[in-house]
Amino acid sequence: MIKEARIVDVEKVAVIGSGNWGTVIARMLGTNVVQQKGFDHEIKMWVYEEMVGERKLTELINEKHENVKYLPGVSIPENVIAVPDLLEAAEGATILVIVIPHQFVNDICGKLKGKVHPKAKAVSLVKGFDTTQSGIRPISHVIKEALKIPVCTLSGANLANEISEEKFSETTIGYKNRQEGELFKRLFETKYFKVGIVDDVLGVELCGALKNVIAIGAGIVDGLKLGDNTKAAIIRIGLLEMKKYIKMFYKGIKDETFFESCGIADVITTCYGGRNRKAAEAFVVTGKSFEQLEKELLNGQKLQGTLTAKEIYSVLQRKGLEKEFPLFTTVYKIVSEGLDPHKIVEDIV
Ligand SMILES: NC(=O)C1=CN([C@@H]2O[C@H](COP(=O)(O)OP(=O)(O)OC[C@H]3O[C@@H](n4cnc5c(N)ncnc54)[C@H](O)[C@@H]3O)[C@@H](O)[C@H]2O)C=CC1
Numbered sequence: 543m544i545k546e547a548r549i550v551d552v553e554k555v556a557v558i559g560s561g562n563w564g565t566v567i568a569r570m571l572g573t574n575v576v577q578q579k580g581f582d583h584e585i586k587m588w589v590y591e592e593m594v595g596e597r598k599l600t601e602l603i604n605e606k607h608e609n610v611k612y613l614p615g616v617s618i619p620e621n622v623i624a625v626p627d628l629l630e631a632a633e634g635a636t637i638l639v640i641v642i643p644h645q646f647v648n649d650i651c652g653k654l655k656g657k658v659h660p661k662a663k664a665v666s667l668v669k670g671f672d673t674t675q676s677g678i679r680p681i682s683h684v685i686k687e688a689l690k691i692p693v694c695t696l697s698g699a700n701l702a703n704e705i706s707e708e709k710f711s712e713t714t715i716g717y718k719n720r721q722e723g724e725l726f727k728r729l730f731e732t733k734y735f736k737v738g739i740v741d742d743v744l745g746v747e748l749c750g751a752l753k754n755v756i757a758i759g760a761g762i763v764d765g766l767k768l769g770d771n772t773k774a775a776i777i778r779i780g781l782l783e784m785k786k787y788i789k790m791f792y793k794g795i796k797d798e799t800f801f802e803s804c805g806i807a808d809v810i811t812t813c814y815g816g817r818n819r820k821a822a823e824a825f826v827v828t829g830k831s832f833e834q835l836e837k838e839l840l841n842g843q844k845l846q847g848t849l850t851a852k853e854i855y856s857v858l859q860r861k862g863l864e865k866e867f868p869l870f871t872t873v874y875k876i877v878s879e880g881l882d883p884h885k886i887v888e889d890i891v
């Protein structure tokens with residue numbers, strides 16, 4: 543059991559991940575570590591290396607100070623250094639900001655196992671679950687168990703592109719140790735990115751994972767052109783299922799967490815402006831598979847909601863709870879079993 547906050551005099555930050563959100567976060571932190579006391583000014587950002595045309599993505603980022611693939615047109619401060627080697631990126635870091643698609647977390651944590659700084663602590667920005675043979679686990683548990691370090695979570699109504707334009711938004715950090723929550727608030731907060739902190743690591747994270755399933759439902763409704771009242775119904779029913787699921791399977795979740803940015807606000811923003819919504823709308827309109835649409839619409843970015851819908855459904859099915867979660871069940875069946883999209887309404891009323 544880790545009790546003491548692992549605060550050190552000068553915190554060194556590594557960002558593990560460099561997708562759309564990862565790059566926006568690295569950009570914000572690159573500015574903040576210079577303005578705030580107590581942080582090393584250099585940030586290493588781990589990049590899953592790939593070729594962009596003839597060039598390596600890391601080389602392009604370090605040369606142009608722009609992530610030309612995942613956040614084109616937005617500059618990144620020069621103190622953010624793109625690194626293709628995971629262990630090199632994490633070396634010496636006392637703060638690991640983990641921001642990768644959920645399906646890769648287990649693998650990445652396995653590679654970091656036993657290799658992180660003794661005072662390291664993590665903050666997970668990942669929205670999703672890890673799948674194991676016996677079920678699913680929260681991502682913060684995966685990180686904590688593999689790396690043996692304390693983990694906070696950050697989640698909110700945070701469409702990355704809007705934040706890269708410095709449009710105002712809120713977010714929520716879940717902490718177990720308040721000092722760590724406050725440290726992360728100092729690290730992340732800017733004039734346009736307001737951080738609320740709550741003593742609820744799991745509540746924050748799980749809202750972020752489950753809202754992606756609701757957003758798929760909203761996208762289906764958009765694809766069917768059913769209008770805003772129907773979408774509002776999906777949002778309302780989705781919120782209730784999200785709360786019911788989290789409270790049913792996890793202890794100590796606070797009711798207030800659902801009213802923070804990570805709760806209701808993230809459901810709303812993702813149901814209107816997210817990638818999951820967009821892909822689900824296209825799924826209904828075009829009849830193409832989500833795999834195909836991910837390739838066509840997202841240029842390497844990853845959908846989290848379709849996988850999460852499957853992961854949640856596997857739990858509901860195993861426990862015979864499908865009827866208690868009609869929206870989650872119907873979304874899964876439309877996405878994965880060829881159920882008629884119109885059932886999104888018929889099966890939940
Ligand atoms: N984009 C957004 O607006 C927001 C995203 N999030 C969450 O942040 C997490 C990360 O998402 P983004 O930064 O948006 O990523 P992304 O979806 O934009 O990009 C995918 C990333 O995965 C990397 N990747 C591909 N194959 C890989 C592999 N085998 N191993 C490791 N990495 C691999 C790619 O290089 C790329 O960096 C997700 O859980 C997402 O739900 C949270 C809030 C906002």
Ligand SMILES: O=C(CO)COP(=O)(O)O
Pocket residue numbers: 669698699700701702754757808811812815816817818819845846
């Ligand atoms: O989590 C998000 C906004 O808070 C982004 O959602 P999408 O992955 O659907 O774009």
